Amino acid sequence: MAPRVEVHYCIQCRWLLRAGWAAQELLTTFGDVLGEVALVPKRGGVFAVYVDGELVFDRKTEDRFPEMKELKQLVRNKVAPDMALGHSDSAVKSRGAGAGDAPPDAACPGC
Numbered sequence: 001m002a003p004r005v006e007v008h009y010c011i012q013c014r015w016l017l018r019a020g021w022a023a024q025e026l027l028t029t030f031g032d033v034l035g036e037v038a039l040v041p042k043r044g045g046v047f048a049v050y051v052d053g054e055l056v057f058d059r060k061t062e063d064r065f066p067e068m069k070e071l072k073q074l075v076r077n078k079v080a081p082d083m084a085l086g087h088s089d090s091a092v093k094s095r096g097a098g099a100g101d102a103p104p105d106a107a108c109p110g111c
Contacts, residue, residue: 002035
């Protein structure tokens, strides 16, 4: 059975566009490998990515959002470890918040 990726995102924080972008990038990169990419609305400042139920990235644990190349590497390592990612195989430059990222503690007041 083809792998299922879930992108859990906070609706209170309005992270649907970020989750949708992640899903689009993963489908573009792994289109013939993945069976499904699901967007899962949550509350409480959640932004987490699961592959077949296994957590591969959690914003609260990492205290930041994933860089897209990092997310692709994490998913690739679970679904197609031998797959080359081209320029996304290079090391992730920054582990801090990227341009335009909200600081981790700047979630919506309810989160």
